[in-house]
Amino acid sequence: MEMEAMQSARPDAEKEALRERQREEGRRINARARRRKKIFTGIRVALNVVMALFILMPLLYAVSIAFMPSGELFTTSFNLVPRNPTLENFQAAISKVPLGRFVLNSFLVAGLITLGQIISCSLAAFSFSFLDFRGKNALFMLVMATMMVPGEATIISNYLTVGSWGWLNTYRVLIVPYLTSAMGIFLFRQFYKSFPISLYEAAKIDGCPNLRFIFTILIPLTKTAIGAMAVYTFINAWNMYMWPLLVTGDESMRTVQIGISMLNSVDSQSMTMMIAGVVLIILPSISIFIVGQKQLIRGMFSGAVKG
């Protein structure tokens, strides 16, 4: 035993020395790499600052205007920040229209549309990618074709339809027509296509019903796609303009987009108040966005599937 140890000691020492040299080398390289890395990080941060300022400029400026007395905006002199900041614009905007109610309506409508689309699109995409049935391709093409129909082309007929059902001025009229989307079906199907069909077959053999397969296996696996689509859908629903304008009559049913146009009145213009209103309705969506962003990004990045 000892002999063996002795015998191997010498080569060990040699190896040790070699390792030491390598470590030394490595440390030098590391130090250089760290320096380099530091420089790269510095450049990266600098570039990011420039880019972020560029992207955020319009928003920051809007916030600035919202605090300006209207006289300060209407000058030809340079006025990036308010000299005498005031909250008057916000007070005016809030007292003119029930913004809180508008924001609530928008969240309700956009949230339910998003939820509904995730479910209906998951179901449809599941069928299109894992099941076999007659007319599958034709149906899929039919669904895809809907993406290309401009909304303006259908709005008049749709108004008549919902009007004849007595749906006007309700939440459902804002939600139901948007409960599915070709874009969502397309995106989910695109993701499902990258799963092996054996995944489904294995589940089938284990006696997992289709619905459970969708909700316990497929949906968790497609967080990336769902995240992307949820954001997309929510924003689009939040931005709807023509349809809510047509189908809502009461102030209590209006969404933020319509509410904002109430501040943009015809004969008088008071831009600072209008911008204060704009800032107020952007705030909730941005805060939600910032709060939810961690989950959203995590969902997108930890997706089991490559985007």
Place this chain on the structure above:
Amino acid sequence: MKRKFLMTTAGLLAAAMALGACGSAGSTATTAQSAASAAATEAAADTASSADSASSADSSATEVAADTQDKVTITFWHSMGGVNGEALTHLVDQYNSENTDGVYVDAQYQGEYDDTLNKLKSAQIGNMGADLVQIYEIGTRFMIDSGWVVPMQDLIDRDGYDISQLEPNIAAYYTVDNKLYSMPFNSSTPILYYNKDMFDAAGITDVPDSLPGIDAAAADLTGKGGAGEAISMGIYGWFFEQFLCKQGLNYVDNGNGREGACTKVEFDTNGGGLNIFKQWKTMYDDGTAPNVGKGGDSGLVDFTAGKSAMTLGSTASLKQILEEVDGKFEVGTAYFPKVTDSDEGGVSIGGASLWALNNGDEAKQDAVWKFVKFLVSPESQAYWATQTGYFPVTTAAHDEDVFKQNIEQYPQFQTAIDQLHDSAPQYAGALMSVFSEARQDVESSIEDMLNNNEDPQEAVDKLAKEINKAISDYNVVNS
């Protein structure tokens, strides 16, 4: 299959709940939802605290509706947003709480004028809608032809109401075949706003009363006066119409569309259009009136910012202009300019009027009339005028204290009143069923002329052709 369908539905519901409850499955959906509910509570709290007036109005509405089942409820669609909307809401609330007519008015804002008219069309197709609707002045012919309305005159006659108290030059616009079709409510005229400080600096004492006069004063204003530009004149179809009225010329045939539906435009053959286009282009080429954009408000910004020495605008903008100028300089007002020095015409009005819709319900029509009567009463009109800058449509409103104080505070308003009184009913302006389109065509055509350096004559001819086609197309399918 039915059971399968039921199962699917049940599954959907279960899934929805699972998505809501469990964090790992569909994290984004949960986020959105919890976020939404958080915002909801926040927003609700917000509404409760800050928008007190709105919510109290709401609750009083339900109260009224609840405790008086036998009240007649009428739906009133309007286009008054912002400041004006607030003033209108105040009037409606006042009527609802004070009236002894047994009427409840449900006022609903329907977006801008175009949106309201558009919505009315859809609503009429869908056979449901309002009892009273506010429509802008250029929608008048369309409304008359539509067959959806009860002429206001019928309601007036039934009640024996005396309409001589209405401002005659305003009533003239809405009077067709000796019938007052709709009740004027918010009326305005265009005036010239000018920067008195700049005029003083330039040593100009007589404010120009015509476009050539403005052009002549331009050099002094931009030189000694220190103005960036002499006049900021928004490219606005309404101004074109007013310039025709100032010349005393017709826009369309058939007595300016007042003796019958028009069949073609006349501004190309009577030379009125060319005068305007030529003058506009001259002023643009001279740098007197640069292109500040399309629409009624587009010239105002330059003025209130102290860049332009003059601007054209609605009287309804007066209050806002004064607020924005905020004492930086003195604001003067003058008559809307003539196109040539020899013009003898007057100004027409803009704004909107109230139309009673024919819903076959006598009680509702009665209620509509009572409410309209309230809106044009001297007290209401005095309040309305001081809050918004629109004219009082009722002459007696001038005697109300609120109104007098307002004139004292804003003497510039007197110009608008004098101008209207100096005009005559024969300059009431045109009626045309495709007026919204024509107005847009006019604006595009002036823009094109200025931007592409087109010949005014060619521009007028092209414009006339476009509008004529629109008129004839309309007449083919709608007569």
Place this chain on the structure above:
Amino acid sequence: MNKKKGLAVKFGPYGYILPSLSVFAIFLFYPFFKTIYLSLFMTNKMGQAKLFVGLQNYIDLLTSEEFQNSILVTVIFVAIVVVLGMFLGLVGAVLCNKSFPGIRIFSTAYALPMAIASSSAAMIFKIILDPTIGILDKLLHLNINWINDPKYALVCVAVLTAWLNSGINFLYFSAGLAGIDEVIYERARVDGVSPIRQFFSLTLPGLSPIMFYTIVVNIIQAFQSFGQVKILTQGGPGDATNLIVYSIYRDAFFNFRFGTAAAESVILFLIILVLTLLMFRSEKNVNYG
């Protein structure tokens, strides 16, 4: 039991599509066919088909200078929006590809524009671009009337739209970048491949699956931009920003010509259809490895 199961297998696939398909049928297919029907008529002010004119609406449109201009303007607009919007998104995504201090703040900033409604953004830009009080001219010491000059108006609306779309593009590309294996970069670095070469030979190909989806979404979105045009330019000056969608809106809701508007919708549909088919065809060449 067996029979039931058979039925389930037979009709099940349709059941999953049913929710989506019924919404489409009621709110898309039916009104769309009605639109095609209307496009063959002259309509009265109520939007009712009144006079059958066959293809006359189409012929009138395709021969009218105004509509040809609309098509041209739309194509230029879409090109700017797609290229610029994707470029901004991509730059942001590449800048935030690796972890560094403050990444959370920056990635939030890049994604933020998507939380903003087009109408709100248009109101903000209206002030920024104003020749008198606008901050842009003041910053650049210029005196350009951005919105009312036909040379700039279209670009302004397009830049605004690209800005709005850049947020979501940033997220798509971030997701795409996260999916690229870090190992291939390390290998490239060892081989001494420059960062720029790395970007073109590794990053871009690695993004191709999400790239396809992003392009499709961007193009279709851009074609349907409406709110910003309505608020910022109303199609002007002249017809410089009269995108097809805005032209449809104008013909339908201002001019009472639903027949013409319907024909325009159909033409817009055909344009998007052809483009999409072309893209799907080229998708087959995209490498999914």
